[in-house]
Amino acid sequence: MDNFYRDLQGDPTxxxxxxxxxxxxxxxxxxxxxxxxxxxxxxxGGADLVAGDLIQSAALGGATATVxxxxxxxxxxxxxxxxxxxxxxxxxxxxxxxxxxxxxTAGGAAHAMGDLYLIKSHPLSATxxxxxxxxxxxxxxxxxxxxxxxxxxxxxxxxxxxxxxGVIVGVAPTVVTTExxxxxxxxxxxxxxxxADLVAGMDVRRDQDTAGCVGKxxxxxxxxxxxxxxxxxxxxxxxxxxxxxxx
Amino acid sequence: MDNFYTDLKGEPSxxxxxxxxxxxxxxxxxxxxxxxxxxxxxxxGAVxxxxxxLIQSAILNGAVATLQADMTPVAAxxxxxxxxxxxxxxxxxxxxxxxxxxxxxDGDAAGAMGDLYRIKSHPxxxxxxxxxxxxxxxxxxxxxxxxxxxxxxxxxxxxxxxxxxxxxTGxxxxxxxxxxxxxxxxxxxxxxxxxxxxxxxLVAGQNVQRDVLAAGSVGKAVVTLWAENIGMSGWVxxxxxxxxxxxxxxx
Numbered sequence: 437m438d439n440f441y442r443d444l445q446g447d448p449t450x451x452x453x454x455x456x457x458x459x460x461x462x463x464x465x466x467x468x469x470x471x472x473x474x475x476x477x478x479x480x481g482g483a484d485l486v487a488g489d490l491i492q493s494a495a496l497g498g499a500t501a502t503v504x505x506x507x508x509x510x511x512x513x514x515x516x517x518x519x520x521x522x523x524x525x526x527x528x529x530x531x532x533x534x535x536x537x538x539x540x541t542a543g544g545a546a547h548a549m550g551d552l553y554l555i556k557s558h559p560l561s562a563t564x565x566x567x568x569x570x571x572x573x574x575x576x577x578x579x580x581x582x583x584x585x586x587x588x589x590x591x592x593x594x595x596x597x598x599x600x601x602g603v604i605v606g607v608a609p610t611v612v613t614t615e616x617x618x619x620x621x622x623x624x625x626x627x628x629x630x631x632a633d634l635v636a637g638m639d640v641r642r643d644q645d646t647a648g649c650v651g652k653x654x655x656x657x658x659x660x661x662x663x664x665x666x667x668x669x670x671x672x673x674x675x676x677x678x679x680x681x682x683x
Numbered sequence: 684m685d686n687f688y689t690d691l692k693g694e695p696s697x698x699x700x701x702x703x704x705x706x707x708x709x710x711x712x713x714x715x716x717x718x719x720x721x722x723x724x725x726x727x728g729a730v731x732x733x734x735x736x737l738i739q740s741a742i743l744n745g746a747v748a749t750l751q752a753d754m755t756p757v758a759a760x761x762x763x764x765x766x767x768x769x770x771x772x773x774x775x776x777x778x779x780x781x782x783x784x785x786x787x788x789d790g791d792a793a794g795a796m797g798d799l800y801r802i803k804s805h806p807x808x809x810x811x812x813x814x815x816x817x818x819x820x821x822x823x824x825x826x827x828x829x830x831x832x833x834x835x836x837x838x839x840x841x842x843x844x845x846x847x848x849x850x851x852t853g854x855x856x857x858x859x860x861x862x863x864x865x866x867x868x869x870x871x872x873x874x875x876x877x878x879x880x881x882x883x884x885l886v887a888g889q890n891v892q893r894d895v896l897a898a899g900s901v902g903k904a905v906v907t908l909w910a911e912n913i914g915m916s917g918w919v920x921x922x923x924x925x926x927x928x929x930x931x932x933x934x
Contacts (some may be wrong), residue, residue: 440717464719496887496918496927506921526867539878542924543815550735550925552860552878554718570718574700574861575734586918586927589876599714600888603917603929642888658889658903660915683934 438551439463439535439588448619452609455616463535463590473624474683476606477617481592488629488674489622489648490662493602496584502526504533505584506542507565511575517556519567521583528561535588538567542582542596548575555585594618595648604642604660606681622682626663630675634665640677650677686710686838688889695870697858702867710782710840714870721874721934726844732863735880735925736869737913740853741842743834749773751780752834757813757843759827766823768833770808770815777807780835785817786799789832795825802835810874843871844893848898855893855911857932873933877914880925885916891928901928 441464448467450460452475465477483495496503502524509521519538531554540548554570565585577583588603596604606620607628631643632651641659645649650662651671662681669675688711695714699722712724728741738749743750754768764787780802787795800819808815817835827833839856846855857871858879882894883902892910894902901913902922913932920926 441715441719442717471898492888493917505918525745533724537876537927539925539927541878541926542921545733548734550733550859550878552876571700576766582924589929596888602887603915604888644849644888660888661891661912665851 437462439591440478441466442549443468450617450619455610455612455618457613457616459617462525464589467619467632469624471624473626474622475619476590476622478564478590478593478620479617480612480615480659481594482614483594483670484614485593485595485608485618486629486648487608489608490604490628490629490642490650491593491594491606491648492596492600493589493605494587494594495601496586497538504528504565507583507585509577509581509583510580512573514574514576517569517572519577519583520564521567522563523561523565526529528558528565530560531557533558533585533587536591537586539584539586540577540581541584543578543580547578547581548573549581551575590620596642597646598644600642600644604662604681607679608669608677621679623679626677627674627681628663628677630669630673631671633671634667634669634675636666636668636675638665639663640665665683684709684904686841688713690715697868697870699870700862702863702869704864704867706868714839716875719875720872720877722860722870723840723873724868725840725843725871725934726868727863727865728844729865730844731865732843732845732859733880733899734859734861734870735878736842736859737846737855737879737893737901738857738859738899739846739851740839740856741837743836743842743850751775754833754835755829756827756831756833757818758829759823759825759905761820761824764819764822766819766827766833767813768815768817769813772810772812774810775808778804779838780805780817782838783841784836785805785819786834787827787831788834790828790830794828794831795823796831798823798825811883840871845899846893847895849895851893851895851910855913855932860929872930874930877928877930878925879914879928879930881922884922885918885920885926885928887917889916890914891916897923
């Protein structure tokens with residue numbers, strides 16, 4: 437099954453509070469329920485997810501020990517769909533980054549900095565990673581270029597940790613078993629774990645004081661906004677939040 | 684070709700990394716790619732654009748020397764399609780503001796303050812001269828009086844520019860996914876995973892904002908405290924390199 441995003445037509449056979457061991461829809465598939473809530477199809481990572489917890493994407497690069505950023509590539513001409521780069525120390529299993537992203541993040545404009553491509557596949561990578569892209573390079577890559585890799589943001593999602601390591605992608609609407617597929621809520625009325633008290637009329641943000649929670653404290657001043665608070669909510673409980681992560 | 688926003692069905696004949704000297708779609712046309720990215724069709728201004736740069740709309744009112752804001756109108760009755768104002772000093776070419784916006788920005792409720800209309804056309808203006816006439820797509824809902832004040836704005840996807848250093852002069856509209864020649868048409872990215880120039884390093888778990896410390900960049904610094912949020916950062920990025928940002932400008 438590919439993981440190209442699409443809107444689900446009709447109601448899903450896997451309900452919004454159901455989880456599945458097998459993938460029923462493309463990751464990122466959007467289901468807009470007729471009560472204003474919007475969901476994306478996601479896969480849980482290596483730990484169970486808690487109902488009402490804020491969820492983030494897998495850590496950049498797909499490996500905790502050594503993130504796959506700032507990689508040095510081999511020269512690749514415009515028009516090619518294959519890019520080879522020396523990986524960091526952590527071996528990457530086959531297709532870890534399938535349907536994820538390759539960004540040229542350094543090297544200046546003459547070396548394609550600023551370009552972004554979707555990854556189609558790659559083999560197991562011990563020293564070099566050979567990336568096949570969905571689309572051909574628009575500009576040539578040189579050995580001065582630097583490459584960063586990112587997993588599909590709805591693949592292997594985790595409870596938002598106290599030290600953020602990915603981007604917020606939604607809220608778990610139910611308990612999710614490790615590596616199961618589920619509908620992560622991304623928009624509309626939600627019931628979320630609150631660490632710092634909320635009152636009406638506030639932005640709601642990721643709160644790093646506790647894993648999986650939102651709040652409003654000094655530590656959240658720079659944190660990602662995930663919704664709007666129209667109601668008072670008590671710290672340590674869950675409460676109403678109008679989610680605004682992805683419509 | 685009009686510039687009414689529409690959703691593009693199917694794949695565009697002008698790809699997301701292609702640029703065109705001729706306009707292929709209405710400005711503002713939305714193309715949602717099946718990898719989660721969303722683009723709007725835009726026209727570059729008079730300067731070439733850099734891949735990975737944050738892009739803003741043309742300067743408010745389309746003139747640097749004298750903004751076309753706070754203009755005094757002739758009284759116009761509800762139902763009229765035409766609004767006549769006294770222009771400001773900088774001469775404006777014909778239809779500079781076509782498909783843009785006319786706002787009544789002063790004059791209180793009795794002078795229709797708060798109303799907004801889309802501009803269909805206008806002739807060239809003369810410097811500081813009465814009788815510059817805007818034709819609207821829809822008639823005035825409330826009468827305009829000589830106490831009203833008028834501001835006009837280009838379409839936000841027309842003549843877009845690199846987000847300038849030091850002082851922002853328009854609204855952030857997206858990120859340039861490729862190199863764009865001056866005055867060419869291109870697909871401007873507005874949502875989803877992007878690769879953006881970073882001035883002030885980002886860490887995971889932060890809002891990402893326009894950073895006026897360097898042109899075309901985003902970041903997270905004291906100067907960005909009140910700046911526009913343009914996305915979310917899930918990853919550590921280096922200063923002056925580009926990095927992954929999940930854009931949240933327009934879905």
